[in-house]
Amino acid sequence: MTFIDPKLVPKFKLSSGAEVPVVGMGTFGNDRFTPEQVGAAVKGAALAGYRFFDCAAAYQNEPDIGEALASAMAEGGIPREELFISSKVWNDMHGRGDVLIACAKTLKDLRLDYLDGYMVHWPFPNYHPPGCARDYRNPNSHPFLLDEFMETWRQMERLVELGLVKHIGVSNMTEAKLRAMLPLCRIRPEFNEVELHPGFQQPELFDFCQREGILMIGFCPLGSPTRPARDKLPDDVNVMEMPEVVEIARAHGVHPALICIKWAVRRGHMPIPFSIYENEYVSNLRCVTEDPLTDAEFETLTRIDTGRRIIKAQNFLWPGAAGWENLWDLNGEIDCTGWKG
Numbered sequence: 001m002t003f004i005d006p007k008l009v010p011k012f013k014l015s016s017g018a019e020v021p022v023v024g025m026g027t028f029g030n031d032r033f034t035p036e037q038v039g040a041a042v043k044g045a046a047l048a049g050y051r052f053f054d055c056a057a058a059y060q061n062e063p064d065i066g067e068a069l070a071s072a073m074a075e076g077g078i079p080r081e082e083l084f085i086s087s088k089v090w091n092d093m094h095g096r097g098d099v100l101i102a103c104a105k106t107l108k109d110l111r112l113d114y115l116d117g118y119m120v121h122w123p124f125p126n127y128h129p130p131g132c133a134r135d136y137r138n139p140n141s142h143p144f145l146l147d148e149f150m151e152t153w154r155q156m157e158r159l160v161e162l163g164l165v166k167h168i169g170v171s172n173m174t175e176a177k178l179r180a181m182l183p184l185c186r187i188r189p190e191f192n193e194v195e196l197h198p199g200f201q202q203p204e205l206f207d208f209c210q211r212e213g214i215l216m217i218g219f220c221p222l223g224s225p226t227r228p229a230r231d232k233l234p235d236d237v238n239v240m241e242m243p244e245v246v247e248i249a250r251a252h253g254v255h256p257a258l259i260c261i262k263w264a265v266r267r268g269h270m271p272i273p274f275s276i277y278e279n280e281y282v283s284n285l286r287c288v289t290e291d292p293l294t295d296a297e298f299e300t301l302t303r304i305d306t307g308r309r310i311i312k313a314q315n316f317l318w319p320g321a322a323g324w325e326n327l328w329d330l331n332g333e334i335d336c337t338g339w340k341g
């Protein structure tokens with residue numbers, strides 16, 4: 001097994017001063033891989049030198065990941081403090097008292113005493129069952145409501161005060177929603193996990209988060225080529241097939257995946273690529289320790305943003321909404337189109 005010394009992996013600094021490796025591992029097996037397969041990959045990745053793992057209760061594999069981490073720590077002599085284990089509270093656990101229960105379950109499943117990171121997975125409690133169809137709609141769904149979200153956030157803050165979580169963050173937050181929540185925080189989010197890859201760069205949100213000291217974590221950093229058909233639309237961008245990505249990959253003699261990762265790290269956000277295959281996850285980590293992009297390559301990749309997101313999240317729409325665009329506050333204000341509540 002290849003070992004990449006975690007000391008050689010560059011770090012990003014969180015606003016609290018804590019450090020995280022510039023690349024982490026995603027753990028969403030989707031409907032392609034079993035929890036056991038994802039667990040085996042997490043163990044392999046930890047033994048190969050990964051130190052950041054992006055988990056979530058909604059991925060339905062935290063018990064397997066807990067077993068994998070325990071076994072990797074024992075076999076590899078990895079001290080707990082070297083790991084940064086992050087998870088997320090799912091949409092059906094935003095209610096009063098529920099966040100604590102959700103966190104306790106995740107801690108138990110992951111076999112941990114504390115989490116390094118914990119995020120609110122989506123900024124509303126709109127629930128959809130795992131693996132549901134593209135046109136599934138929950139009649140109880142509604143837009144982002146600041147007071148309701150802050151009740152959830154207060155519980156996140158409480159988890160830090162209780163010592164159960166070290167750093168809290170958000171996910172799928174727009175600038176409009178962040179602007180609304182930040183002045184009300186006792187403890188500010190230290191990261192915002194959103195879709196980011198060369199084909200969808202979200203430059204305004206990135207700049208805003210940088211100014212606010214919030215680290216961006218990029219999900220689907222390779223464009224999630226193997227996502228389920230229900231999440232694919234004909235005009236979606238195929239990031240690893242974009243000509244500029246392919247050409248730069250050829251110049252470096254590597255797979256286009258590694259160019260997407262190098263670009264993210266050079267830009268200053270943390271990619272969390274997923275793979276269960278050892279050759280892939282090892283190369284996804286190793287690539288940030290060698291052969292960086294040239295300035296010209298970085299500039300070229302920065303110019304290929306299409307502004308088109310892959311993960312539209314249409315399952316979270318509320319009754320009366322016009323389309324998935326309403327979830328993303330495209331006009332810079334919290335979008336409640338069609339909401340009669």
Ligand SMILES: NC(=O)c1ccc[n+]([C@@H]2O[C@H](COP(=O)([O-])OP(=O)(O)OC[C@H]3O[C@@H](n4cnc5c(N)ncnc54)[C@H](OP(=O)(O)O)[C@@H]3O)[C@@H](O)[C@H]2O)c1
Nearest residue numbers: 026027028054171219220221222223224257273274275280
């Ligand atoms: N916060 C959120 O709402 C949210 C939403 C979505 C995802 N996420 C997180 O982000 C993570 C990553 O997103 P993702 O899994 O959808 O997409 P991704 O990382 O962009 O793409 C994953 C796919 O890329 C391929 N791949 C990985 N490394 C490769 C390499 N070195 N060479 C060639 N192909 C490679 C793999 O395909 P093969 O399996 O065919 O090799 C893998 O299935 C998730 O696992 C999850 O942790 C978070």
